[in-house]
Amino acid sequence: MRAVILSIGTELVRGLHLDTHARHVARALGTLGVEVVRHETLDDDTQTIVDAFCRAGADADVLVATGGLGPTQDDCTRHALAQAMDVPLEEHPEAVAHLQAWAEARGRPVSAANRVQTLVPRGADVLPNPVGTAVGIAARVGKARVFCIPGVPAEMRVMLEGEVLPRLRGTGPGRVTLVRTVRTFGLRESEVAETLADLMVPGRRPQVGTAVHAGIIDIHIHASGEEGEVRGLLNADAATVRERLGPAVFGEGGAGLENAVAALLDERGATIALAESCTGGLVSAKLVGVPGISAHLLEAVVAYANVSKVETLGVPPELIEAHGAVSEPVARAMAEGVRRRAGADVAVAVTGIAGPGGGTPEKPVGTVWFALADAAGTVAAREHLLGDRGLIRERAACHALDILRRRLVEC
Amino acid sequence: MRAVILSIGTELVRGLHLDTHARHVARALGTLGVEVVRHETLDDDTQTIVDAFCRAGADADVLVATGGLGPTQDDCTRHALAQAMDVPLEEHPEAVAHLQAWAEARGRPVSAANRVQTLVPRGADVLPNPVGTAVGIAARVGKARVFCIPGVPAEMRVMLEGEVLPRLRGTGPGRVTLVRTVRTFGLRESEVAETLADLMVPGRRPQVGTAVHAGIIDIHIHASGEEGEVRGLLNADAATVRERLGPAVFGEGGAGLENAVAALLDERGATIALAESCTGGLVSAKLVGVPGISAHLLEAVVAYANVSKVETLGVPPELIEAHGAVSEPVARAMAEGVRRRAGADVAVAVTGIAGPGGGTPEKPVGTVWFALADAAGTVAAREHLLGDRGLIRERAACHALDILRRRLVEC
Numbered sequence: 001m002r003a004v005i006l007s008i009g010t011e012l013v014r015g016l017h018l019d020t021h022a023r024h025v026a027r028a029l030g031t032l033g034v035e036v037v038r039h040e041t042l043d044d045d046t047q048t049i050v051d052a053f054c055r056a057g058a059d060a061d062v063l064v065a066t067g068g069l070g071p072t073q074d075d076c077t078r079h080a081l082a083q084a085m086d087v088p089l090e091e092h093p094e095a096v097a098h099l100q101a102w103a104e105a106r107g108r109p110v111s112a113a114n115r116v117q118t119l120v121p122r123g124a125d126v127l128p129n130p131v132g133t134a135v136g137i138a139a140r141v142g143k144a145r146v147f148c149i150p151g152v153p154a155e156m157r158v159m160l161e162g163e164v165l166p167r168l169r170g171t172g173p174g175r176v177t178l179v180r181t182v183r184t185f186g187l188r189e190s191e192v193a194e195t196l197a198d199l200m201v202p203g204r205r206p207q208v209g210t211a212v213h214a215g216i217i218d219i220h221i222h223a224s225g226e227e228g229e230v231r232g233l234l235n236a237d238a239a240t241v242r243e244r245l246g247p248a249v250f251g252e253g254g255a256g257l258e259n260a261v262a263a264l265l266d267e268r269g270a271t272i273a274l275a276e277s278c279t280g281g282l283v284s285a286k287l288v289g290v291p292g293i294s295a296h297l298l299e300a301v302v303a304y305a306n307v308s309k310v311e312t313l314g315v316p317p318e319l320i321e322a323h324g325a326v327s328e329p330v331a332r333a334m335a336e337g338v339r340r341r342a343g344a345d346v347a348v349a350v351t352g353i354a355g356p357g358g359g360t361p362e363k364p365v366g367t368v369w370f371a372l373a374d375a376a377g378t379v380a381a382r383e384h385l386l387g388d389r390g391l392i393r394e395r396a397a398c399h400a401l402d403i404l405r406r407r408l409v410e411c
Numbered sequence: 412m413r414a415v416i417l418s419i420g421t422e423l424v425r426g427l428h429l430d431t432h433a434r435h436v437a438r439a440l441g442t443l444g445v446e447v448v449r450h451e452t453l454d455d456d457t458q459t460i461v462d463a464f465c466r467a468g469a470d471a472d473v474l475v476a477t478g479g480l481g482p483t484q485d486d487c488t489r490h491a492l493a494q495a496m497d498v499p500l501e502e503h504p505e506a507v508a509h510l511q512a513w514a515e516a517r518g519r520p521v522s523a524a525n526r527v528q529t530l531v532p533r534g535a536d537v538l539p540n541p542v543g544t545a546v547g548i549a550a551r552v553g554k555a556r557v558f559c560i561p562g563v564p565a566e567m568r569v570m571l572e573g574e575v576l577p578r579l580r581g582t583g584p585g586r587v588t589l590v591r592t593v594r595t596f597g598l599r600e601s602e603v604a605e606t607l608a609d610l611m612v613p614g615r616r617p618q619v620g621t622a623v624h625a626g627i628i629d630i631h632i633h634a635s636g637e638e639g640e641v642r643g644l645l646n647a648d649a650a651t652v653r654e655r656l657g658p659a660v661f662g663e664g665g666a667g668l669e670n671a672v673a674a675l676l677d678e679r680g681a682t683i684a685l686a687e688s689c690t691g692g693l694v695s696a697k698l699v700g701v702p703g704i705s706a707h708l709l710e711a712v713v714a715y716a717n718v719s720k721v722e723t724l725g726v727p728p729e730l731i732e733a734h735g736a737v738s739e740p741v742a743r744a745m746a747e748g749v750r751r752r753a754g755a756d757v758a759v760a761v762t763g764i765a766g767p768g769g770g771t772p773e774k775p776v777g778t779v780w781f782a783l784a785d786a787a788g789t790v791a792a793r794e795h796l797l798g799d800r801g802l803i804r805e806r807a808a809c810h811a812l813d814i815l816r817r818r819l820v821e822c
Contacts, residue, residue, distance in 0.1 A: 013447050014588055015631055016436030017622075019430075021585025022452065027425030035425050037459065041433065041450035048448065072614070179427060190544075193524040195481040200484045202455070208454065208558020209485045211422050212563060220422055272711075281692025284713045291767055291800055299719035302695045302711035303687075304704075308753060312710060312723070342719060356702055386542055387565050389702055 001034045004056040004144070007041045008049060008067035008077055009151055020065045021156055032168050034173035035224050036060055044068060056086065057142020062166060067151030069134040071113040077148050082121035084141045087144035092120035094128075095135045102133055114243035127163040131155050136163060145337065179222040180234045180242055182241045185215055185402045186250040186256060192217050195244050206233050208241075214394040216257070219245075225362060242401055257401035262290040264408035272404070274300035275313055275334040275349040277325065279369060282397040284352065298342040303334065313337035324363065326351050327382045329370035339373045346374040346407065350400045352385075354392045368396045370403050379407075414440050415467040415555070416450045419460060419478035419488055420562060423452050432477045432567055439571055441588040444638075445473055455479060460491035460748050468495065468553020475575060478562030480545040482524040488559050493532035495552045503531035505539075506546045513544055523682050524611045529568040538574040542566050544644040547574060575666040590633040591645045593652045595659040596626055596668060596813045601730060605630055617644050619652075625798075625805040627668070630656075633676050633683045661816060675819035683815070684753035685711035686724055686745040687694035688736065689779060693808040694761065712746065724748035735774065737762050739791045742780035743821040757818065763796075764801045779807045 005025050011017045022039040029036055037060065042048050049068070057064040068077030080216050082089045085395050095118040103110045117134050120126060127136030129150065129303025136149040136159050147167070149159040184192070193200065196219065208224035210379045223230050228288040242249050250260040265272065274284050274297075284300035301312050306325055309315040314337040319329045331349050339347030359365035364384070371380040381403065385395045416763050418430045433450040440447055448471065453459050460479070463511060467474040504528040511801045514521045528545050533536060536549030538560065540638050547560040547570050558578070562568040595603070600623050604611065607630065610619040617634035632648045634641050644736030661671040676683065685695050685708075695711035698704050712723050717736055720726040725748040730740045750758030763779025770776035775795070781804065782791040796806045 011620075012434075013437060013450060013743030014441055015434040015439075015447070016590060016620075016631060018434050019450075023426040023429050026424065030425055036426070037454055037456075039424060039430075039450075039452035041682075043451075049794050120569075125453050175423070179425065181427070190482050190522040190524040191479075194522060197484065197524075201485070202484055205486070207421065209421055210481075210483055211428060215622075220427055222421075222425065268819070276692070276771075278699075279696070280704075280708075281687070281695030281711055281713065282699075284715075285690070285696045285804075288689075288693075288765075288804070289801060293691075294715060298716040299711075299723060299759065300692055300715070301714035301723075302692065302699070302708075302713070304695075304699065305709040305753075306709070308710035312712075312752065341723065342716075354699075368486075390700060393700070395698075 001062060002060045003029050003036045003062040003077045004060040005036055005039045006049070006052055006063065006065035007039065007151070008044065008065060012041050012075065014042050018194055019150065019372045020152070022285055025064050025066065025156070025160060027062070028165060029062070029168070030177040030179070032165060033177055033224055034168060035177055044074040044076055046080045046083065047078045047311070049077060050083045053080060053084035053141045053146065057144045058143045062144045062168065063144045064158050064160070065146070065148045069117065069136070069148060069150045071111070071117055071133070072409060078119055078121070078137065081124070081137060081139060081141070081146065081148060083120050083125070087122040089119040090122050091118050091164045092126050096121055098135050099133060102207045103244055108182055121180065123206065127159060129155055129159055130162070131158055138167065152341065153410060175224050176227045176230060177222060177224040178227070178230050178234055179220055180238050182219045182221070182238055182245070182249055183221065183251045183255070184217045184245050184251055185398060186248045187217055187245065189217060192219070192245070196241065199240065206237050207264055208237060214303055214391060215398050230345040239248040247409065250402070256286065257398055257405060258286040258290055261287065261364050261401050261405050261408065262293055264297070264405060266292070267297040268408060268411055270345040270408070271296050271298050272299050273344035273347040275338035275347065276300060276302050277304060277309070277334070277350060277398065278352040279350045281346070281396045282302065282393055283400045286397060299338065300342050301372065302321070309334060326363055326367055326369055328382070331371035331380050332373070335371035335373035346372065346404070348372050348400050348404050350396055352392070352396055354389045354396070366392050366397070368392070370400055372403050374407065412473060413471045414445045414447045414473040414475065415471040416447055417460070417463055417474065417476035418450065418452045418562070419455065419476060421455045421485065423478070424454050424694070426488055432562065432564070432748060435568070436475050436477065438590070439576060440473070440475070440579070443576060443788070444587040445579060446470055446588070455485040455487055457487045457491045457494065460488060461494045463713050464491060464552045464557065465494035468555045471555045474552070474557045474577065475556045475571070476559045477567050480528065480547070480559060480561045480606065482544070484524070489548065490532055490558060492550060492552070492557065493533070493550060496532050496534070496550060498533040500530040501533050502529050505537040509539065509546055510544060515694070538570060540566055540570055541573070542569055554658065556651055586636060587638045587641060587740055587792040588633065588635040589641050590631055591649050592664055593630045593649055593656070593660055594662045594666070595628045595656050596661055596809060597659045598628055598656065600628060603630070603656070607652065608656060610651065617648055625802060626809050627685065644706060658817065658820070667697065668809055669697040671702055672698065672812050672816050672819065673704055673707070675816060676707040679819060679822055681756040681819070682707050682709050684709050684749045684755035684758040686749035686758065687711060688712050688715060688720070688762040689744070690804050690808045691715065691813065692762045693804055694759070694811045697808060697812065709748065709755050720745060724752070737764055737778055737780055738776055739780055739793070741774045742782035742791050743784070743789050745782035746782035747789055757783065757815070759783050759809055759815050760812050763803070763807055765800045765807070767800060777803050778809070779803070781811055781814055785818070785819055
């Protein structure tokens with residue numbers, strides 16, 4: 001079962017709006033075992049849409065199109081569908097009844113503009129729309145079952161769930177597409193590629209692929225087939241990936257480094273404090289995103305000015321003078337200072353140069369020092385992070401969380 | 412000048428990730444007058460990508476493809492391009508030199524996996540990548556000029572800006588699509604719709620539409636045509652919008668509330684300090700995203716535990732006992748406390764219940780108190796914010812910044 005998704009709308013093609021529908025539809029089809037092979041985002045141009053319908057009719061089993069069913073003149077999905085089916089558009093009694101009921105319920109006449117929404121290609125079925133004027137259309141083009149639904153987000157979601165998915169459920173050969181995502185931090189993509197080379201061979205089942213953001217490498221494992229068999233395959237691959245990548249693995253699914261840290265803090269019953277400079281509160285903000293963190297996070301100090309490092313964190317001013325604010329001794333003193341002030345079990349400090357200004361030949365933009373202080377003492381580490389100001393800060397926050405995670409794992 | 416955008420990656424097609432690159436590329440091409448007519452999101456499958464290259468070679472002048480240039484085995488953009496061009500892949504000396512320089516700068520050997528990134532279709536040009544191992548490729552398929560760049564977001568953006576756009580500048584026929592976005596905070600969407608009803612009539616030129624997120628309402632104004640004329644139309648509408656929406660307007664384009672605050676702090680030469688509870692450092696992290704904020708932001712204290720509110724911010728414990736941590740007196744004491752501690756001109760405090768737990772009938776989830784302290788005294792305000800934990804925190808951070816912005820405007 002191969003599926004194609006069309007998102008129709010000039011605003012989408014020109015980049016005025018971000019298309020999030022295609023992802024939503026792709027995920028929903030995946031859970032039914034319908035494998036999406038292509039999305040196309042198309043202009044409100046009849047011939048362009050006709051071509052896309054015909055192409056999908058030749059190479060796909062299912063097509064879901066969103067958008068272009070409205071009452072305005074640029075909405076041409078219904079016309080394109082009729083042309084691709086080589087049939088005329090006709091008033092459909094169900095669509096007429098829907099529009100009249102809709103207008104009556106609101107005490108308004110049916111507008112001339114809305115009339116076009118009663119037209120459906122001959123032989124096609126109407127998909128009821130419980131929340132808007134535009135009914136959907138179910139039809140067949142070539143070998144593909146075609147479903148056209150409105151692009152208005154609330155209407156799209158309700159009609160996908162209520163009309164499209166039920167018509168596809170069980171039509172797959174009992175097959176589902178499932179995904180497991182193993183998340184890692186601290187590896188290079190080429191290392192992962194070498195370590196998992198045998199799993200990532202194209203055409204292998206399950207398919208294994210990677211995606212990288214801000215130092216986090218996600219390993220996606222996915223396959224289609226009978227549900228029990230697919231689960232077995234994914235479990236086996238996930239176990240292999242976890243074993244080979246070892247301590248770099250911090251979680252699965254959508255859980256971030258902050259969730260891994262929060263879970264370990266729960267297990268250990270530990271309290272923490274943070275001292276941030278270049279990250280500016282990002283480490284703290286990520287942790288506070290996890291419900292229940294209030295049992296563990298006592299305090300975070302964004303000691304952005306040197307006077308704050310000295311007065312709030314107790315960093316000796318002579319350390320800053322001798323080594324600079326971005327240095328190992330200052331990072332250590334920040335971690336120790338905030339741990340003492342908050343009375344926390346463990347504390348992490350970050351100080352670095354996020355740019356664009358402030359870099360020197362010895363300490364270029366991207367130089368970041370980290371320190372962790374706990375009952376066993378204080379450790380420090382330096383990283384040279386790449387990217388713009390935003391990415392350097394995001395990467396630095398992830399590093400700080402990972403240092404904390406790895407220390408908590410050891411405890 | 413018709414352009415097609417390809418986003419390559421199985422995770423994108425299956426809906427594991429949201430594709431935001433196509434929008435970014437479409438907007439950038441629009442500013443050059445290159446009209447994007449189609450996006451396609453494709454599986455990491457060589458034949459699928461070959462077909463898309465050939466289709467664009469027949470019906471487009473420009474093709475920009477992102478993704479599939481990494482070192483892993485599922486990356487097949489370069490192979491597909493070579494097949495579409497009907498030429499072999501060859502080691503390109505510039506790509507080899509790039510990879511060696513990259514490895515040397517990091518004191519690592521060139522890995523076997525990365526070697527594939529030196530392969531380029533015969534006759535194609537290399538596009539330098541200043542921030543990653545994967546060079547881009549410029550070539551021709553049919554009548555289309557083809558640009559392949561990596562899908563890693565930071566690399567994609569830098570290479571689009573630095574390599575692709577300069578090669579296309581001046582080739583368009585003088586028609587452009589331009590967008591201006593006026594940003595507001597503190598209004599309801601229905602208020603905006605009523606105030607701007609005459610501008611938002613469908614079919615009007617320019618088109619005016621709104622988009623809402625976390626209390627920020629963006630007014631998008633866009634039109635296509637000859638550049639000078641379009642700029643004139645957008646300027647006129649932007650001026651009308653600004654005049655009608657008044658003090659709710661905080662900026663234009665991609666600038667956030669934090670940029671508006673930072674600019675006002677620059678103008679006033681003022682220093683600030685922050686005391687955050689439920690936002691957990693988010694206000695600070697947003698401000699620290701603005702380069703140069705170090706001249707103004709002295710300190711932020713995430714006083715998550717009550718002991719931190721008392722000991723670091725000097726909130727009297729009897730206030731917390733009498734009114735609770737989420738209350739007007741505590742918000743005021745937090746703002747005054749952090750202002751005193753940091754010696755700042757102005758201080759803002761946030762304390763609230765982000766949920767999912769912790770709500771009571773008197774103080775339901777979403778109750779947030781804000782206070783601002785400066786030389787003129789202290790003011791406080793309460794909001795009931797809607798949404799889940801993440802959205803409540805995001806909204807609270809925006810409110811805090813907006814309170815600061817409106818106060819700085821008055822000074």
